[in-house]
Amino acid sequence: MSAARINYVELPACDFAATRAFYAAAFDWALTDYGPDYACTTTGDVDLGLTGDMAEASAAPLPVIAVDDLEAAEAQVRAAGGTISRAIFAFPGGRRFHFRDPAGNELAVWKAE
Structure with missing residues (x-):
């Protein structure tokens, strides 16, 4: 990635x-x-x-991380111990998923399309 x-x-x-x-x-x-x-x-x-x-x-500000390969990023988040809180979905301009880190912070990862 x-x-x-x-x-x-x-x-x-x-x-x-x-x-x-x-x-x-x-x-x-x-x-x-x-x-x-x-x-x-x-x-x-x-x-x-x-x-x-x-x-x-x-519920709080949501930092969003841009990546080149959404599926690879999701696999890396899971492997690192993150929990997917919203599966990959499409929206105008791209696709993304949400996850929680080990401290419970929610972030999103997206790829422009």
């Missing part, structure tokens, strides 16, 4: 409109909407995603 790095952080946003407006105003960030309850920056560096769908949102 090539170098993996955190390139995205998702935040739960129970008041989606207010949270989106806050980040746009506080930091002059341009956010792209992907449906009525998801928006993100698209700078290509470490981007921020906001999810207003509380059924889909994590």
Whole structure:
């Protein structure tokens, strides 16, 4: 597997409109909407995603790690002692899975498609 790095952080946003407006105003960030309850920056560096769908949102900020081979990354997470908390699924722009590390922190791993 090539170098993996955190390139995205998702935040739960129970008041989606207010949270989106806050980040746009506080930091002059341009956010792209992907449906009525998801928006993100698209700078290509470490981007921020906001999810207003509380059924889909994590309970805390969710670091997201970019990889070149999603299945290989999942196998390595399992082999290292991680627990898969959400199996591989597709979303607009790619596929990902969620896992918990030995300390209980939830992270996601994704591959652009």
